[in-house]
Amino acid sequence: MRATTIHAPFDLRVEEVPDPVVRDPGDAVVRVLRACVCGSDLWAYRGESARTPGQRIGHEFLGVVEATGPGVGGLRTGDLVVSPFVWSDGTCDYCAEGLQTSCPNGGFWGSGGSDGGQGEAVRVPFADGTLVRLPADAASDDRLLTALLALSDVMGTGHHAALGAGVRPGSTVAVVGDGAVGLCGVLAARRLGAERIIALGRHPARTDIARLFGATDVVAERGEAAEAAVRELTGGHGAHGVIEAVGTEQSMRTAVNIARDGGSVGYVGVPHGSGTGLDLSVMFDRNIALRGGVAPVRAYLPELLADVLDGTLDPSPVFDLTVDLDGVPDGYRAMDERTALKVLVRP
Amino acid sequence: MRATTIHAPFDLRVEEVPDPVVRDPGDAVVRVLRACVCGSDLWAYRGESARTPGQRIGHEFLGVVEATGPGVGGLRTGDLVVSPFVWSDGTCDYCAEGLQTSCPNGGFWGSGGSDGGQGEAVRVPFADGTLVRLPADAASDDRLLTALLALSDVMGTGHHAALGAGVRPGSTVAVVGDGAVGLCGVLAARRLGAERIIALGRHPARTDIARLFGATDVVAERGEAAEAAVRELTGGHGAHGVIEAVGTEQSMRTAVNIARDGGSVGYVGVPHGSGTGLDLSVMFDRNIALRGGVAPVRAYLPELLADVLDGTLDPSPVFDLTVDLDGVPDGYRAMDERTALKVLVRP
DSSP, X not given: OEEEEEEETTEEEEEEOOOXXXXXXXXXXXXXXEEEOOTTHHHHHTTSSOOOTTEEOOOOEEEEEEEEOTTOOSOOTTOEEXXXXXXXXXXXXXXXXXXXXXXXXXXXXXXXTSOOSSBSEEEETTHHHHOEEEXXXXXXXXXXXXXXXXXXXXXXXXXXXXXXXXXXXXXXXXXEOOSHHHHHHHHHHHHTTOSEXXXXXXXXXXXXXXXXXXXXXXXXXXXXXXXXXXXXXXTTSOEEEEEEOSOSHXXXXXXXXXXXXXXXXXXXXXXXXXXXXXXXXXXXHHTOXXXXXXXXXXXXXXXXXXXXXXXXXXXXXXXXXXXXXXXXXXXXXXXXXXXXXXXXXXX | OEEEEEEETTEEEEEEOOOOOOOSTTOXXXXXXXXXXXXXXXXHHTTSSOOOTTEEOOOOEEEEEEEEOTTOOSOOTTOEEXXXXXXXXSOSHHHHHTOGGGOTTXXXXXXXXXXXXXXXXXXXXXXXXXXXEEOGGGGGOHHHHHXXXXXXXXXXXXXXXXXXXXXXXXXXXXXXXXXXXXXXXXXXXXXXXXXXXXXXXXXXXXXXXXXXXXXXXXEOOOHHHHHHHHHHHTTTXXXXXXXXXXXXXXXXXXXXXXXXXXXXXXXXXXXXXXXXXXXXXXXXXXXXXXXXXXXXXXXXXXXXXXXXXXXXXXXXXXXXXXXXXXXXXXXXXXXXXXXXXXXXXXX
């Protein structure tokens, strides 16, 4: 089959790789219908996260089950399924607690020896624990399929951030980061009942989506000016909850500084740079909590899926460019240059 | 009156200062019956926190109301009262939310121009919002009075840490720090239903109190050896909740490393050193939350007071040395040299 591989910074290739096959009894092979490019893929693309030359890439996909091992009980060939961005065994204590990202048998798509999502097919270990079945008729609904693809990562990650930010009905929430995760954070905050949602961003194409998703205010300033603007919008106090969806020292500093005393920062931006962006003294004096991390999207999939299927939740507008498999390198380039928000891949 | 003042590192004096009087309508003057020395006072004592020469010191006290301003409604001369370590107006949004430490009219005892607890009397601003009345007959019960004094800071701070650590019935909790706050954290964790409480400490006088307070295990190792010991005690996973009651980079690093994935670090040690002890990547990958800060002990006073009065909560064993006012400098020296755990002051 053909799949995307990464050989060096900015050197992505789409090339022939071995066809995936069932190796372990719990495996399934999934033919990819839709995949996408994540903001976190750009860290590898830019060389800021190390990769072995030739390693696969892409961790978001949905598709059709093509084969199952003898140990797979809940899935059959032909099933339409979505995959979270990590696989997990579904049976350990962490999986039972809803923290599948800590499953000792889990792993991240594209990590050494595994398939990546940006290819024609994927061998899925622990298919019963990992995959979530979708209604068969979704396969013929392009818009729905796109919305469902977001459950693979960005929508669940935005939800995790909103939970970490402690969003409750009536909350005031600020969102740092205008990428797909930040925008899904807006959507998640609205879904959880936030009354006021302040999106930080300056690109109209993105802030328009933020407003569509429920942002009540947009702050275009940066750095200290952005902090001042959020304070002014909140009577000088800051937001009860802040969603941090970038992962840099500057964004974390901004997030802490715009949180209300006693509030929470829900962080889901993969941390880059050390922890020095965190001023613990400020957090201490003001009782600001920091919660979040890699999102256990598998845990959130059932409830978010129900809302997507009944039409109350639609993250599909975050996708603004579609490519085929050969177009993946162009898709990365567009996201790296911020001419695309999130790239959909149809292999 | 006479009160303790700090003139330079290691230079504490007990000297004549102006008698406190009612200045504002909401003030009360409290004659101090019991005060104490806090581990956080040692930062000023050692010169690691700046102080103006002659500044008062001490932020924990209980005593008898000696005078009230015309605006004080809930207290009368002769009332026995305990004070939290900050004053607060009792009427703002933060006070209503139970975050009195963020009260815009609040302040810390001993800060510029205010009285400190380690003296004969204290002018208390916003007396109605700040002070909590105690039963009059407690004044004649020495052990009870000592237990009630702990509600001024260490017991409420230990409780805040336990809440930050997310302690629930059945939790496994680890406690970093064997000072009075750490030990009160053990007590608070037991009170909240922790099933297993692992105290890190190597001084038998302190670990004996930890066991008395409910610790089920004691780890005497330090650094990486301590982390390994906690992991071994918890089946390799770490503790659901970790109470961090020291405030150094090393203690914070230990706290994060002994937390179970998905767990929480409740931190109440005043941060010293930068935030670089926090490895955000570790916290991110393992979904470890950080919650805590300066404890709003005023919010916790009513429920903890009820438990002290009915005999189910007794933090008094943390006090192991008693001095009079002239003995305060000796008391600091003893705590600085770790020959005393916590010093009680009877002015």
